[in-house]
């Protein structure tokens with residue numbers, strides 16, 4: 001098996017990297033793929049709580065890199081999904097404990113037994129970011145439809161290209177359809193036009209994401225959640241399937257609007 | 267056209283316009299004043315050979331996907347003196 005390494009990153013913090021990593025991994029695992037996610041945000045461990053696995057941590061990423069345990073021992077298996085694993089970040093160390101070549105080595109070992117290796121990158125453009133993209137076969141940039149997040153995403157897309165890890169793909173997260181409709185939020189099309197990269201998903205703003213995080217259950221496992229559906233669609237697109245983008249009730253196109261005018265009540 | 271079918275010009279359009287300007291600037295990473303210097307020097311060089319309508323010269327950075335190109339529009343005097 002030669003698994004594929006996908007790094008999820010952003011310029012700005014808090015845009016949804018950890019949420020996306022957990023949910024895409026859960027989505028892939030729920031379709032029978034072997035998926036392992038690595039929390040590369042050393043010192044600010046979070047992927048464990050989002051996945052609800054925080055009580056089962058014994059060893060972490062730095063323990064593996066420094067040889068205190070075998071790779072297997074640091075991999076926590078999710079009991080809900082037989083083929084979902086987490087390698088948690090160290091909480092008491094800083095980013096310099098791991099180097100880009102450590103990450104490449106680790107990823108190569110994981111590739112042999114997993115279909116997908118997902119790396120949850122820290123925000124910013126420093127060591128943690130370089131560690132995260134070093135082993136990547138594919139880089140996914142996540143942003144919110146908001147001025148500072150889009151600006152920082154553009155910067156990161158440029159850096160990913162400069163590191164020859166491009167072309168990156170884009171997830172637009174926390175899209176609020178009502179605000180787009182009112183003209184008070186950038187539409188997905190606007191963000192795409194500005195950033196000029198390939199779109200791999202649009203995830204709506206959804207309270208269920210917070211509820212899921214409270215419980216430690218990714219929304220991708222909740223068949224009724226809209227955000228969960230969006231993450232499952234991303235999982236399928238990653239596997240090479242063509243899945244139409246969901247209708248988030250946002251900005252109906254020009255022709256839609258015309259046909260609404262001509263078809264009263266329709 | 268946008269306004270015809272009920273879309274108001276909300277804050278999103280200023281977000282888009284502002285981002286467009288900011289991204290052009292971030293991507294090109296040109297120090298301030300470079301565009302003006304380029305404009306003046308181009309006019310100077312070209313004027314050595316052909317008469318230029320100086321006040322109408324335009325230099326800008328155009329976007330082509332994620333790539334940028336410098337586009338100069340340099341209108342010439344057309345009073346027949348150059349022929």
Ligand SMILES: Nc1ncnc2c1ncn2[C@@H]1O[C@H](COP(=O)(O)OP(=O)(O)O)[C@@H](O)[C@H]1O
Nearest residue numbers: 013014015016017018019174204205206209210
């Ligand atoms: N689609 C969404 N809808 C609602 N809340 C979201 C959504 N995506 C993320 N969030 C919330 O935003 C916050 C930041 O998300 P997180 O994944 O931790 O970002 P990052 O890892 O980029 O710092 C969290 O509280 C998360 O629950």
Ligand SMILES: [Mg+2]
Nearest residue numbers: 017018041046
């Ligand atoms: Mg995070």
